[in-house]
Amino acid sequence: MDASQIIFFLSAALILVSALFVVTARNLVHAALWLIATLFGVAVLYVLLEAGFLAVVQVVVYIGAIAILFIFAVMLTRRDLLSQSSQTNANWPVALGVSALSLAAIAFIARGFGFSLDRPLAPVPTDSLERLGQALVSPQQFVLPFEVASVLLVAALVGAVYVAMNKK
Amino acid sequence: MSLNILAVLPEILILVVGILVLVLDPFWKKDEQRRVNLGWLTAGGLTVALVLSLLLDRPADPALAWGGMVRFDWLAFVFKMFILFAAAITALFFMDVERLGKRAEAYLLLLAATIGMCLMVSSSDLVMLFLAIETTSIPMYVLAGFMLDDKKSTEAGFKYLLFGAMTSAIFLYGLSLVYGFSGTTQLENMRSYFLSLNPISVGVLFLLVVGLGFKISLAPFHFWAPDTYEGAPTPVAGILSTASKAAGLAVLIRLFITAFPQVESNWQVILAVLAALSMTIGNLVALAQKNIKRLLAYSSIAHAGYALVGVVAGTRFGIEAVVYYLIAYVLTNLAAFGIVAAFGRVAGSDDIRAYDGLSRRSPYLALAMLVAFLSLAGMPPFGGFIAKVLVFAAAVEAGWYWLVIVGIINSVVGVYYYLTVMKYVYLYRMEGENEEAHPIPVTRPYAIAIVVLTIGIILTGTLFAPWFGLSTDAALSLFF
């Protein structure tokens, strides 16, 4: 077992354990904090996969913005937080069954495919960040989604501001 | 793969209208002035975009553009024109709805969603496809919950958001597997990777069908639709049930015919079961509804099922039939929701019983409603009739007899509840009231929109050739 495998197992354990806490913690502030741990574990995986830029984006956007937004939202809707009642609904056994089933199905699919690629085909090019930047703005590649994403973000911004600032 | 401005011309024009809305809105200080100006600006701008696109933007041979992000073909063109049309009509409907009409945000979100829908029908790359679907959905979540002081509306937006976000996550997971197994995000390069009946393709297809089934509101992924339609502002429910659904079906057609032609027998069976379920559940539950918007919601679930019958057939004729079906359906259902909105804003109720004596309160509105509902029921000489005949014929031709039998039984059930509503409109009287004392005034934007739609319904039912020509061009562009 080499070093990368050990790192993989550690971060996988971090991801799965904290994800379990995210979906089971009674106190939602705790759940949101566990989400940060999960997201951090995913960032480590990106580093292992040699996608350094994505790891940074994961930390800055996901942990820095999205997870913090969650914590704000939990704080602003505090009343339900204090209730000591169960945080799961009556259907939770069904939910457990469905997710176990989907895990089995997806793992089966992955097994049928995953072993065909045991090792990466090629090394990551040294200029991969440059390539990523070019791919995002090149008209021969992904400039259209890049621009449309800005439309989506403006629309989401306008929508969120409208909904949150409800003046009577 | 060229840099083809024409391939995204409608989107650019919509964007220009959106920027105008954003920039001009602060200059209109009074509510009344803003309502009128914003509404006509949006509706007019979309109409200009529609006309310009019709004149300049006819595609020649199908071609990929913008690095393969979008495919410039007749399928996309036909759908885009009807999406633009539906959005322009919806902007007219917005104008006289309290709160919705005087807020620039509403029009802006409508335009953003329209850009999303236009890209949905043309995208031929997984990245573009996912983004287009989200660009449609996220503004729609806000629009469904736009009436912030109305508890039903916020609840509608909220439920739509929760269901939508969950199914789009499932859909994304399916897309990630598709990308992994084929090693490409381009739909056209995928066809050689999904070769035969195997568990991998079945599993992936299942994930994708969950995501798209939600957008099209197919049973059993329809739970959000009745609540969202009931609570959302009526014009929003109208565009959700027409343009957004048509765009979802266009994605389904393109994705499955382009990327998975080799595994046809797989997805045909999955879709056939979903079509039968949707038709049956939609029609049976509609029988018990007391709220007209819920009734239309269940009816739209059933209609998604009918349209899917043509996709199941999977032949060129089948796709032609689906396109025709969607053209007729978009016109008809928009009219139905527009009439409900025009009635609801005066009468203040969406109860079916509130429609008692409508034929005396507003004979023209009642007549338009009769046309729309008969078309929904699939009666000649309206668009819904020819559309239904075509999809069933395509399914028979492809050998799906049991599905057609289910569909025909369901159509009969459908006729029953559509006519029940018309019974209230035409035969019942308002209790102890003189109907003439309670007229339903229809404002100018509504009058224009409803007249245009009614003419459209009649034209799709009587003048067969031009519409079928469009459908044929659209279907042809997919089979090459």
Added chain:
Amino acid sequence: MIPLSWYLYLSAALFAIGLYGVLARKNAIAILLGIELMLNAANINLVAFWRYTDPAQMAGQVFAIIVFAVAAAEVAVGLSLVISIYRARKTVIADELDLMKW
């Protein structure tokens, strides 16, 4: 060396945990947390597939970045809707929002 299948199993497990959270939780914010887990699972897939198939083609990473943008938009809109519904109804428990029958 880490085989691709390990990443796929991990992402499948994360996806299933997220799905459980979405289906079983009562609180709307908790449901959105579950959705974030599912999106991250998909992103692990995308990046892993990018690395193990052809890292010279950036499609997988671009896809992941688009997912970041979409997730941010979704969360902003989602949480603002949650807060507005909390203002109106003083609850964010999905089961209690039942003015209309599900």
